[in-house]
Amino acid sequence: MAFKIIEGCVNCWACEPLCPSQAIALAASHFLIDARKCTECEGEFAEPQCASICPVEGVILDGLGVPVNPPGSLTGIPPERLAAAMAEIQAR
Amino acid sequence: MELKVQSPGGCASSGCGSSGDRLAYLPEAIRAKVNNHPCFSEDAHHHYARMHVAVAPACNIQCHYCNRKYDCSNESRPGVVSELLTPDQAVKKVLAVAANIPQMTVLGIAGPGDPLANPERTLETFRQLSEKAPDIKLCVSTNGLALPSVVEELCKHNIEHVTITINCVDPDVGAKIYPWIFWNNRRIKGRRAAEILIEQQQKGLEMLVARGVLVKVNSVLIPGVNEEHLKEVSRVVKAKGAFLHNVMPLIAEAEHGTFYGLMGQRGPTSEELQTLQDACAGDMAMMRHCRQCRADAVGMLGEDRGHEFTLDKIEQMDIDYAAAMTRRAEVHATIEANRAAQRQHSGETFVSLASLKRGLPRKPEPRPVLMAVATTGGGVINQHFGHAREFLVYEASSQDVRFIGARKVDLYCSGGDSCGEAETKLQKTIRALAGCEVVLCAKIGYEPWGQLEAAGIAPNGEHAMEPIEEAIAAVYRELEESGRLEPSVAEPRRLSA
Ligand code: SF4
Ligand code: SF4
Ligand code: SF4
Numbered sequence: 001m002a003f004k005i006i007e008g009c010v011n012c013w014a015c016e017p018l019c020p021s022q023a024i025a026l027a028a029s030h031f032l033i034d035a036r037k038c039t040e041c042e043g044e045f046a047e048p049q050c051a052s053i054c055p056v057e058g059v060i061l062d063g064l065g066v067p068v069n070p071p072g073s074l075t076g077i078p079p080e081r082l083a084a085a086m087a088e089i090q091a092r
Numbered sequence: 093m094e095l096k097v098q099s100p101g102g103c104a105s106s107g108c109g110s111s112g113d114r115l116a117y118l119p120e121a122i123r124a125k126v127n128n129h130p131c132f133s134e135d136a137h138h139h140y141a142r143m144h145v146a147v148a149p150a151c152n153i154q155c156h157y158c159n160r161k162y163d164c165s166n167e168s169r170p171g172v173v174s175e176l177l178t179p180d181q182a183v184k185k186v187l188a189v190a191a192n193i194p195q196m197t198v199l200g201i202a203g204p205g206d207p208l209a210n211p212e213r214t215l216e217t218f219r220q221l222s223e224k225a226p227d228i229k230l231c232v233s234t235n236g237l238a239l240p241s242v243v244e245e246l247c248k249h250n251i252e253h254v255t256i257t258i259n260c261v262d263p264d265v266g267a268k269i270y271p272w273i274f275w276n277n278r279r280i281k282g283r284r285a286a287e288i289l290i291e292q293q294q295k296g297l298e299m300l301v302a303r304g305v306l307v308k309v310n311s312v313l314i315p316g317v318n319e320e321h322l323k324e325v326s327r328v329v330k331a332k333g334a335f336l337h338n339v340m341p342l343i344a345e346a347e348h349g350t351f352y353g354l355m356g357q358r359g360p361t362s363e364e365l366q367t368l369q370d371a372c373a374g375d376m377a378m379m380r381h382c383r384q385c386r387a388d389a390v391g392m393l394g395e396d397r398g399h400e401f402t403l404d405k406i407e408q409m410d411i412d413y414a415a416a417m418t419r420r421a422e423v424h425a426t427i428e429a430n431r432a433a434q435r436q437h438s439g440e441t442f443v444s445l446a447s448l449k450r451g452l453p454r455k456p457e458p459r460p461v462l463m464a465v466a467t468t469g470g471g472v473i474n475q476h477f478g479h480a481r482e483f484l485v486y487e488a489s490s491q492d493v494r495f496i497g498a499r500k501v502d503l504y505c506s507g508g509d510s511c512g513e514a515e516t517k518l519q520k521t522i523r524a525l526a527g528c529e530v531v532l533c534a535k536i537g538y539e540p541w542g543q544l545e546a547a548g549i550a551p552n553g554e555h556a557m558e559p560i561e562e563a564i565a566a567v568y569r570e571l572e573e574s575g576r577l578e579p580s581v582a583e584p585r586r587l588s589a
Pocket of ligand 2: 016055
């Protein structure tokens, strides 16, 4: 099983140096994970490193194809609270 | 000559005319260190240049005002993408620029991400440079999270200046600015993330001060989030030994795709920014001329000569740095002689202002006036109004001419053609100049002239190529003589209180 970087990656370079398996590399469009090399960080770290530092929601998928950082998980604002949070911020 | 009136803040003359004054409270050794640093000395930025190289792409935290598609927002305007260099390429570029622009005295690493989240790349660049170009000062900027872990290493490479962006010392405030950090191989979210970040920033500040490294603190003013709190930040960092505190405006436009931009968080107005800077200035030295320069900018502050030093052009240059160093030393000596002469000159201006005041002892103090200046550097008024992308703002009073800060015209646009049509740009300029009564420039077109006057800002092109402070003092004197500086109604009350 391997993780996957999909479209939406902003090429911020954060994940690349952290990968214990050197599975991440910059490709033509954006960074990609070499599925043959990715170990899901098993035995190295408690949490997959790439998905723990990636600043963009939804662009890293786990071995089952599920986004590790779903909408709202990185902004700290779940989708259902978005409108309220926006109103609050705009009142500043 | 000796009669410059002392303002309560201890600044004896114009902020720009003499960098020493605002830093008067600092020990001589530290003043000497900042004297030629264009980012720290209000005077030096007219004469010396800095450059940044973008070698460190990754970042270990998220700030709500940053879109990580672009360069670190702590160091650049949003929407800028720098060309990423390897340490070897960066060293080559620095040597080429230093040989061609002798005024370049400072090399900084400020991104495009957090330089200390990429310690190997940053430290390798510094190691090579301190060996090959000992006449270049090195500095680095950081969000502070990884700072304590690299302080020892940094000190080995003779880093003189470190800038830490500190937006808060209270985790509850921090939680509104930083959604998460990457810490000990985990992502930490919410208040706890802010707590760790603050701890590390403060620890890093203390460690650097203990080792004699100059520390500057940057803060981003976020209305409704930290504007009151920044006064506390200013107190805390000063107590710990930071030597300058620079408050920058939040830039949050939806098109930059930052969290704040998309959510509609507003940035501060020029007045809000200035009020806060004034409030913090009572507390410690403030750096007001910061232009939030690009991480890969080359040239005098506010100007960009990066296109002259692209990688392919550098490849073809053959740099004899030993020879360059001799030339550089000569240029620096000339600049110092000019600065000394200019200081002398502006000193005389202030005496005449003071004596003018003595001549009118019964009159109440004329009110101070804000004036904006279009300049490309060198300490003189030498820019066409329409070409100015930023203005230096000074406060003239009967006592002195004081540098207040730089206002960017394109603060809210990504630059160049995307600024919209000419009229919009003029409107933006007028908005940026809010509060100023006069704008001094080398030349100005007919149309902007009329619109400026309509907005209550008097354009003035009569002092082209004159030293800034001297011209401002002259204009202030004219205003006073024409009776336009009667104190406002509120003033006498404040004076008697
Ligand atoms: S999950 Fe771990 S091993 Fe796989 S790409 Fe990400 S960092 Fe590398
Ligand atoms: S951390 Fe995320 S956005 Fe950044 S390069 Fe890796 S996958 Fe792309
Ligand atoms: S530290 Fe700089 S690069 Fe990192 S998130 Fe903040 S502004 Fe962006």
